[in-house]
Amino acid sequence: MIPAIFPIRLRISTAYVILGERAVLVDTGSNGEEDRILSGLRRYNVDPQRVALLLHTHGHTDHAGSTRALKERLRVPAAIHAADAPKMRAGDSGRLRPLRFSSRLIALTINPRFPPAEPDLLVEEGYSLSEFGISAAVLHTPGHTPGSISVLFDDGRAIAGDLMMGGSLGGAFHPDRPGYHYFAEDLAELRRSIRKLLDRGVKTIYLGHGGPLEAGPVRERFAPDFDAI
Numbered sequence: 108m109i110p111a112i113f114p115i116r117l118r119i120s121t122a123y124v125i126l127g128e129r130a131v132l133v134d135t136g137s138n139g140e141e142d143r144i145l146s147g148l149r150r151y152n153v154d155p156q157r158v159a160l161l162l163h164t165h166g167h168t169d170h171a172g173s174t175r176a177l178k179e180r181l182r183v184p185a186a187i188h189a190a191d192a193p194k195m196r197a198g199d200s201g202r203l204r205p206l207r208f209s210s211r212l213i214a215l216t217i218n219p220r221f222p223p224a225e226p227d228l229l230v231e232e233g234y235s236l237s238e239f240g241i242s243a244a245v246l247h248t249p250g251h252t253p254g255s256i257s258v259l260f261d262d263g264r265a266i267a268g269d270l271m272m273g274g275s276l277g278g279a280f281h282p283d284r285p286g287y288h289y290f291a292e293d294l295a296e297l298r299r300s301i302r303k304l305l306d307r308g309v310k311t312i313y314l315g316h317g318g319p320l321e322a323g324p325v326r327e328r329f330a331p332d333f334d335a336i
């Protein structure tokens with residue numbers, strides 16, 4: 108069964124619902140967006156009761172901000188990579204390391220704190236979504252944060268969180284143009300992760316901000332930087 112990927116656009120970020128036999132919600136937006144997410148599910152005719160897992164691409168405030176509220180509302184487990192679990196537990200994105208000057212200004216406008224939530228499941232590379240009738244697995248793609256993951260589907264689609272960004276101003280302009288996100292905790296590691304995702308044969312990349320992106324332009328944009336790894 109080829110699972111559907113439905114984007115739920117939120118104030119700052121985009122969450123995704125993957126629909127197989129069960130549904131997996133990827134990321135929970137910012138603090139206070141649980142109702143927006145639940146109505147997003149209904150808009151796609153996905154009964155919130157079908158959601159079996161809250162899976163996080165990483166532990167930033169705009170991706171795990173409504174996790175605590177959704178855990179309470181849906182009574183489902185929250186999953187995150189072990190390396191980002193401390194962010195979720197503390198409800199703190201930690202220090203955002205800017206990649207360029209404009210990022211510094213953006214960092215000032217972001218509240219790094221969010222309601223803390225206890226992770227129920229720590230996922231690693233290779234964690235399969237097959238138990239939900241979804242032919243996809245987790246790929247560890249660190250760099251933006253140490254515990255950043257991507258969900259790679261057997262058919263070449265991927266949800267990659269903040270591994271990169273589509274367009275500028277969070278995807279408001281030219282959302283199909285690949286670029287670096289504003290922040291990365293480890294730039295060399297981030298580049299290795301982009302190369303890893305491309306090497307795994309990804310075709311279409313869904314992102315937390317902007318996108319989706321096609322593999323061709325992504326390779327063109329980032330391959331020259333792979334020499335710097």
Ligand SMILES: [Zn+2]
Pocket residue numbers: 165167170251269
């Ligand atoms: Zn992020």
Ligand SMILES: [Zn+2]
Pocket residue numbers: 120167169170269315316
């Ligand atoms: Zn983000």
